[in-house]
Amino acid sequence: xPNAPQVPVRVMRAAVRGLVRPVLGPRLPVGLQRRWLxxxxxxxxxxxDVDVRPGRLGGRPAEQLVPRDGDPGRSVLYLHGGGFxxxxxxxxxxxxxxxxxxxxxxxxxxxxxxxxxxxxxxALDDALAAWRxxxxxxxxxxxxxxxxxxxxxxxxxxxxxxxxxxEPLPAVLGLVSPxxxxxxxxxxxxLSDPMLRPSWLRRCAAxxxxxxxxxxxxxxxxxxxxSGLPPMVVHVGSEEILLPDxxxxxxxxxxxxxxxxLRRWDGLWHVxxxxxxxxxxxxxxxxxxxxxxxxxxx
Numbered sequence: 185x186p187n188a189p190q191v192p193v194r195v196m197r198a199a200v201r202g203l204v205r206p207v208l209g210p211r212l213p214v215g216l217q218r219r220w221l222x223x224x225x226x227x228x229x230x231x232x233d234v235d236v237r238p239g240r241l242g243g244r245p246a247e248q249l250v251p252r253d254g255d256p257g258r259s260v261l262y263l264h265g266g267g268f269x270x271x272x273x274x275x276x277x278x279x280x281x282x283x284x285x286x287x288x289x290x291x292x293x294x295x296x297x298x299x300x301x302x303x304x305x306x307a308l309d310d311a312l313a314a315w316r317x318x319x320x321x322x323x324x325x326x327x328x329x330x331x332x333x334x335x336x337x338x339x340x341x342x343x344x345x346x347x348x349x350x351e352p353l354p355a356v357l358g359l360v361s362p363x364x365x366x367x368x369x370x371x372x373x374x375l376s377d378p379m380l381r382p383s384w385l386r387r388c389a390a391x392x393x394x395x396x397x398x399x400x401x402x403x404x405x406x407x408x409x410x411s412g413l414p415p416m417v418v419h420v421g422s423e424e425i426l427l428p429d430x431x432x433x434x435x436x437x438x439x440x441x442x443x444x445x446l447r448r449w450d451g452l453w454h455v456x457x458x459x460x461x462x463x464x465x466x467x468x469x470x471x472x473x474x475x476x477x478x479x480x481x482x
Contacts, residue, residue, distance in 0.1 A: 188229040188461055193451060196463050197423075200453055201378040208267075208380065210387040214300065218270045228278035229461040231285040236277065241292055242313025247273045249284040249291040258289035258326045258481050260358070261318055263311055263342075265333025265455055267363070267388030268299045279332075282460040282467070286474020289328070289481065292318060296338070300391040304403070307392075311342045316351070324352040325482045330473075332455045333426070334388070336362025340405045340433075347412055356480035357416045358473060361455045362433065363426055364406050366398040370428040377425045378453040406432055410440040417445045417476035419469060421452035445476050 191199075207220045230236070237248040241261070260283065264276040273280075273293045284291040296310035319327060331339035336359040346353055366389040371382045393403055401407060406429070416437055420430035427448070434446045449456065449469055457473065459466040 190464055191459070191462050193463060193465050196456075196459050196466075197378050197453060205379050205381065208384045210383045214269050214391070218272070221266070221270055222272065222274045225275045225278065225458065227462075228459065230278050231281040231461065234281040234284045236281065239292065241294060242310060242315075242317050244297070244310050244314060245273065245295040246314060247277065247280070247293040247295075249277070249280045249293060251284045251288055251290070254284065254288040254290065256290070257322065258287070258478075259318060259322060260284075260287060260289050260291045260328040260330055260477065261311075261315055261354075262291050262293050263296065263329075263331030263335035263338040264293065265331065265335045265361070265363070266298070267385060268307060268334045268392040269388050270298070271334075276332075276458070279458045279460060279470070282457075282470045283330070283474055286471050287328075287478045287481070289478065299388070300394075303391065304393045304396065307338055308341055308345070311338045312345055315342055315346065315354075319352050323482070325355050327354045328356045328358055328477045328481055329354040330358030330360070330477065331362070332360035332457070333363050334392075336360060337364055337366070337405065340364065343413055344405060344408050353414050355482060356414050356477050358477050359416060359418045359430070359433070360457055360473065361420050361424060361426055362418065362429055364429040364433055366393065366403055370432070371425045376423060378423060380425055380454050382425065406436060410437045410442055413437065413440075413442050415443040415445075415480050417447075417473060417480075419447045419449065419457065419473055421454060421456055422448055422450045423452065424454040426454065447472060447476075
């Protein structure tokens with residue numbers, strides 16, 4: 185990890201609340217939100233000894249974050265968050281390098297198509313195509329599928345689609361602050377979340393699946409039969425409105441016989457792992473995520 189100046193948790197939490205939360209609302213244009221998120225994530229340091237290389241998977245751009253002393257036989261397909269509408273390899277590059285360093289595996293950071301320009305199932309199709317190409321080149325027992333927020337929905341739904349088709353599954357799923365219930369039935373309406381607002385999530389869901397029933401099985405992974413899925417490593421912050429999604433998934437997966445390692449990070453917000461390298465608690469969380477994935481990747 186780079187020796188970047190460390191920011192106290194309380195300071196970063198305030199920065200997220202002041203610089204990110206106001207922009208993630210239902211009124212500002214998606215294009216502005218995309219540019220702003222790239223701007224505010226720009227100072228986050230990349231992990232040391234991890235090379236950033238251009239690449240493609242499944243016909244889409246997919247940066248390769250390659251640890252110099254890593255295991256070339258192990259890879260992670262990482263699906264970034266952003267409510268299906270924002271986020272990119274640029275906003276998540278630092279997090280992906282930190283995860284590559286923590287796992288010792290190459291992380292493939294997919295730039296899937298985003299809504300509203302490309303609504304459902306475009307992003308899911310891209311994730312499936314990327315996984316299929318990656319799994320066709322390597323032993324799936326040494327591969328992980330991971331994502332944060334909306335990327336967590338994509339990772340879980342991709343695994344469900346693969347299982348239904350009888351295709352090779354990853355060795356492990358890594359889900360960080362996963363957004364799994366697109367209806368928002370469990371979202372509290374208070375102001376405690378330093379980053380997310382229900383009004384923004386509702387707009388994102390409408391942009392992602394316009395006119396569709398969000399309770400339909402193809403859009404509601406929490407209602408699916410989870411049996412036969414790989415082990416899961418699930419991380420969530422104590423201060424985010426998506427905490428119930430992670431808990432519901434854990435209960436349902438364990439009931440279906442799927443091993444789940446759930447880590448609830450007290451005092452942290454939505455995808456606080458994105459501040460790894462700047463905030464000690466975020467770095468600790470990514471290190472734990474990497475250890476959890478790495479232990480199951482063979």
